[in-house]
Amino acid sequence: MGFQQGLSGLNASSKNLDVIGNNVANANTFGAKTARAEFADVYAAAMNGTGAGNIGIGVALSTVAQQFSQGNITTTENALDLAINGSGFFQIANVVRDPNAAPNATPQMDGAPMYSRNGQFKVDRNGFIVNNQQQVLLGYMADTNGIIAPQQARPIQLPTAGINPQATSGVQLEFNVDSRAAVTGPTATNINFNDPTSYNNATSVTMYDSLGQDVAVTYYMQKTAANTWNVYATASGTPLRTDGGGNPAPVATINFPTTGGNPTATGGGNIQYFMGGGGTSTDGRIPLDIPATTRPDGGTTLPITGVDLNMGSATQYGTVFGVTNLTQNGFAPGQLVGVTIDDSGVVMARFSNGQSRAAGQVELATFRNPQGLQPIGGNAWIGTFASGDPTLSVPGSGNMGVLQAGALEESNVDLTGELVNMITAQRNYQANAQTIKTQDQVLQTLVNLR
Known part of the structure; x- marks a missing residue:
């Protein structure tokens, strides 16, 4: 009887249509x-492994294999949208949050x-990066200095508390x-x-005390002789150093070599300093202490001690005065204003004080047999024995793909191909139905024999 073959063909064509319909959806x-x-194909097993029957008994669904080819990448307006260009998977997890825990406490993975x-991610109320199912994105967390070290993946949380001030050092x-x-000093005062x-x-230059209060420090260069310059400094208009009569006194004297190069270069140059015990600098660095000063708004700043002023790159050449670099490492407190993610997965937090600091790094996972992953819905899979254990690393390392922020990976479904496959599956269904109809007609003919 050919009913079994036709029935198996109908079931197979129906399941094929289900797969195609899911792809289209x-x-x-x-x-x-x-x-x-x-x-x-399916064949009956002969007794003792022998037999001459070579006609199959139908078809069976062997597997539904997912195809992990790269989908097209489309740009978006959301900085937390992430696309993987290459191999790898985001790691996400369900979490259990203790209602009595602090808002920024790390939740336990469930x-x-x-x-x-x-890669459609967002930030929840506690600063964790989550998807639409409120599953957290896993990766490495940075320490308070923005240093990231490989560790066990944990939920990535942005520093919602902001960034603390840092005193200038x-x-x-x-x-x-x-x-x-021309020589302008020294004068009587x-x-x-x-x-x-x-x-x-x-x-x-603006410097900051330990509370993040700004202090305007001004440096004055006064030529006292050929190749010799005094450097004076004031904080909010108050001289940092005075002589015995209360008059401003230099904090340092720069003696340039006759070649006009750096004072620490060969040729007799040096920097003599008069604060912090006084002495001659061999590397262009001199110590400064900034006393408490009165701010323009009437407030008082805290003292800033142990400041390392580096003037070792100063030069004296026959061209107009110009400052080519003036930096300091202090800053005021700031609040989180934005997030950027680079192609290696480093999450950079931007603050209102102009500072940027690494908050974490996304960790990706790859599998030797990704087709062995089990889909569980919600655009997610779980590992199985067939997929093997995950290989974990950061984007761009080894065979891992790189991240593209502000972009998403589209589905890799070829809609045109699926519609053609649908037509083919429909015709296969009709053909299998026809074999059942024909077999029925043959059987009816046999029944009607007299």
Whole structure:
């Protein structure tokens, strides 16, 4: 009887249509992967392994294999949208949050991690990066200094509390003074900050105390002899150093070599400093202490001690005065204003004080046999014995793909191909139905024999 063969063909064609229909339904699902129904023929087993019957008894669904080819990448307006360009899966997890725990406490993962190619992420109320199912994104967390070390993957949380202030401890002052400049000092009072003729050049930098309060520090360069310059400094208008009579005194004297190069270069140059015990600097660094000052708004700043002022890159050439680098490492407190993610998965938090600091790094997973992963819905898979254990690493390392922020990976479903496959599956269904109809007609003919 051919009924069994035809029935198996109808079942196989119906399951093939189910797979095709699911592919078409997910043609616009980000991170979805197309599936393919794979079939195998079925033969009856002969007694003792012998027999001459070579006619099969139908077809069976062997497996539904997902195809993990790369989908098209489309750009978006959301900085937390992530696309993997290459191999790898995001690690996501369900979490259990203790209602009595602090808002920024790390939640406990509920079960094993899941894997997804859908990068539609957002930030929840506690600062964790989550998807639409409120599953957290896993990766490495950075310490308070923004340093990331490989560790066991955990939920990535942004620093919603902001960034604490940092007192200035170092200043880099790189400049050129004009070797042609006239000698302007010293005078009877050394220098008058309100009289530009008593000094040659000046520049300012904003420094910060331990509370993040800004202090305007101004440096004045006064040429006292050929190749010799005094450096004065004021904090909010108050001289950092005075002589015995209360007059401003230099904090350092720069003796340039006759070649006009850096004071620490060969040729007799050096920097003599008069604060922090006094002495001669061999590397261009001198110590400074900034006393408490009165702010323009009437407040008082805290003292800033142990500042390392580096003027070792100063030069004296026959060109106009110019500052080529003026930096300091302090900053005011700031609040989180934005997030960027680079192609290696490093999550950079941007703060209102202009600072940026690494908050974490996304960790990806790959499998030797990704087709062995089991789909569980919600654009996610779980590992199985067939898939093997995951290989974990950061994006861009080894065979891992790179991340593209502000982009999403589209479904890899070829809609045109699926529609053609649908027509083919429909015709196969009709053909199998025809074999049953024909077999029925043959059987009816036999029954009607007299």
